[in-house]
Amino acid sequence: MDLELQRRAQARAAALGISFAEYVRRLVAGDLGERKPAKPDISVMFDLGASDEPTNIARDKDKMIGEAVWQEHLRKTGRTPRRHAPAKAGRRR
Numbered sequence: 001m002d003l004e005l006q007r008r009a010q011a012r013a014a015a016l017g018i019s020f021a022e023y024v025r026r027l028v029a030g031d032l033g034e035r036k037p038a039k040p041d042i043s044v045m046f047d048l049g050a051s052d053e054p055t056n057i058a059r060d061k062d063k064m065i066g067e068a069v070w071q072e073h074l075r076k077t078g079r080t081p082r083r084h085a086p087a088k089a090g091r092r093r
Contacts, residue, residue, distance in 0.1 A: 013023035057064065
């Protein structure tokens with residue numbers, strides 16, 4: 001492999017957050033049609049990098065996981081979310 005191609009491949013591996021050796025293994029496995037063991041990607045759960053506004057996962061993780069699970073449930077069942085009536089202000093019991 002020429003040095004420029006290797007440099008680009010190493011940069012791509014680094015961008016993916018994996019070692020160069022793992023990058024090469026994945027390419028070879030993909031070319032040969034071998035399946036790698038199923039390993040969930042955390043970005044699927046949190047949709048990392050897709051948010052326009054900053055998030056605080058440490059503080060909001062329960063809410064974020066709940067929303068992700070609810071959206072997946074709605075997607076699988078083909079349902080749409082119900083709209084709740086706004087709470088009436090000033091009334092406490």
